[in-house]
Amino acid sequence: MQWGDDVQHFDCLIVGGGHAGAQAAILLRQLKYEGSVGLIGDEPEFPYERPPLSKDYLAGEKAFERILLRPPSFWTDQSISLFLGERVKTINPADHQVVTAKGTAFTYGKLIWAGGGSARRLSCPGSTAKGLFTVRSRADVDGLMATLPKAERYAIVGGGYIGLEAAAVLSKLGKQVTLLEAQERLLARVAGPELSDFFAAEHRAHGVDVRLAAAVEAIETNESGQATGVKLADGEVIPADAVIVGIGIVPETGPLILAGASGGNGVDVDQYCETSLPDVYAIGDCAAHENRFAAGRRMRLESVQNANDQARTAVQHIMGNPAPYEAVPWFWSNQYDLRLQTIGLSIEYDECIVRGDPASRSFSVVYLRQGQVIALDCVNRTKDYVQGRAHVLAGSRLDRAQLSDAEIPLKEVGLA
Numbered sequence: 001m002q003w004g005d006d007v008q009h010f011d012c013l014i015v016g017g018g019h020a021g022a023q024a025a026i027l028l029r030q031l032k033y034e035g036s037v038g039l040i041g042d043e044p045e046f047p048y049e050r051p052p053l054s055k056d057y058l059a060g061e062k063a064f065e066r067i068l069l070r071p072p073s074f075w076t077d078q079s080i081s082l083f084l085g086e087r088v089k090t091i092n093p094a095d096h097q098v099v100t101a102k103g104t105a106f107t108y109g110k111l112i113w114a115g116g117g118s119a120r121r122l123s124c125p126g127s128t129a130k131g132l133f134t135v136r137s138r139a140d141v142d143g144l145m146a147t148l149p150k151a152e153r154y155a156i157v158g159g160g161y162i163g164l165e166a167a168a169v170l171s172k173l174g175k176q177v178t179l180l181e182a183q184e185r186l187l188a189r190v191a192g193p194e195l196s197d198f199f200a201a202e203h204r205a206h207g208v209d210v211r212l213a214a215a216v217e218a219i220e221t222n223e224s225g226q227a228t229g230v231k232l233a234d235g236e237v238i239p240a241d242a243v244i245v246g247i248g249i250v251p252e253t254g255p256l257i258l259a260g261a262s263g264g265n266g267v268d269v270d271q272y273c274e275t276s277l278p279d280v281y282a283i284g285d286c287a288a289h290e291n292r293f294a295a296g297r298r299m300r301l302e303s304v305q306n307a308n309d310q311a312r313t314a315v316q317h318i319m320g321n322p323a324p325y326e327a328v329p330w331f332w333s334n335q336y337d338l339r340l341q342t343i344g345l346s347i348e349y350d351e352c353i354v355r356g357d358p359a360s361r362s363f364s365v366v367y368l369r370q371g372q373v374i375a376l377d378c379v380n381r382t383k384d385y386v387q388g389r390a391h392v393l394a395g396s397r398l399d400r401a402q403l404s405d406a407e408i409p410l411k412e413v414g415l416a
């Protein structure tokens, strides 16, 4: 089918200007892709890093210009056409066409979907009140930062990494912070109890009121619709001038699924990041893939590592040099003066061994499945993180007594 002059064609069209989409565009050019490259992103900013949003950007320690993934001139210099502030609404896979909410139409040779996810919102009474903030985009965090001069009491709903990082920043800024976690422990979805207990103690020592098994029933509001507190299931009301909601994301896959791509929690992709639609790839937070480090289980990973490595997988496939996605997962989080580094995935671990004393604020948790090392959480222990990688890759079976001795470097621990 022929399209009129008003329809722009790109040999490779990318949807989503976050880590994954931007990295795909950057890699196409680095690997000397000669076709035309377009990137459509619904945020108005040039592509930027998200991790600082809950860390040094929120703390006011890093200006926005310093978290841009590339300087603004990079994109034109590299002949990458950016369409910012445009949201893709529909995909027509048969015609290789996408149309944005503004009605702009594009055709593509290959399409890389990198829509990421949007912050999950509360669904309880009062959840649309003023004074509720999510932490996903620059706009979200700028809104939150605007409350800093006046607000003193912050309630944070969600004890995952984003909630904990925000709690660390706000308490360092002298705010009164209450952190509400519905589960019995923090980080329950991603880490073992040793790490949960450690972070709960750290936050309490910094003055954060950490509440576990705290189910939110409603957001209390005043007559002008402003949030004034969080009501818990037991009837207690936590007074708050602002409420932060950090309860995960909903993958952004709507147009793809409507177009017939298979998926559920995300878009299903194969080992080359191909979706079930012809010439359409999906990468990053929205891509449900079978991960070798999760015993082949289909999952989405929400990390910079996964965004970057899946971008490489898709780009290599497009350029006729395919290599399956097998990258070892890694992640980090900064809270106070603590640097957590994670390698591997602790999913379905059946044993964990602690190296070092958590009270010393430098220790690692090694996760085993059927005796094999599958992951490490390392707090202020970068050497374990670096040396543990080889064990995760090999699925090493290590001598448990040596493994628990923090004096023995991981690379010297003998086999079981």
Ligand code: FAD
Pocket: 015, 016, 017, 018, 019, 020, 021, 040, 041, 042, 043, 049, 050, 051, 052, 053, 054, 086, 087, 088, 089, 114, 115, 116, 117, 135, 136, 137, 162, 252, 255, 283, 284, 285, 286, 301, 302, 303, 304, 305, 307, 330, 331, 332, 333, 334
């Ligand atoms: P995103 O970065 O979400 O980008 C997707 C983009 O696509 C967005 O700009 C979105 O607006 C756009 N989009 C969506 N739908 C459409 C559409 N229909 N049309 C056009 N555009 C669309 N990871 C770590 O590894 N370490 C950390 O310390 C860490 N800290 C984090 C802190 C915060 C506050 C957040 C929010 C995330 C953090 N992450 C961290 C996770 C990491 O940032 C994400 O995994 C990564 O950004 C995923 O990249 P992505 O491109 O898949 O998605």
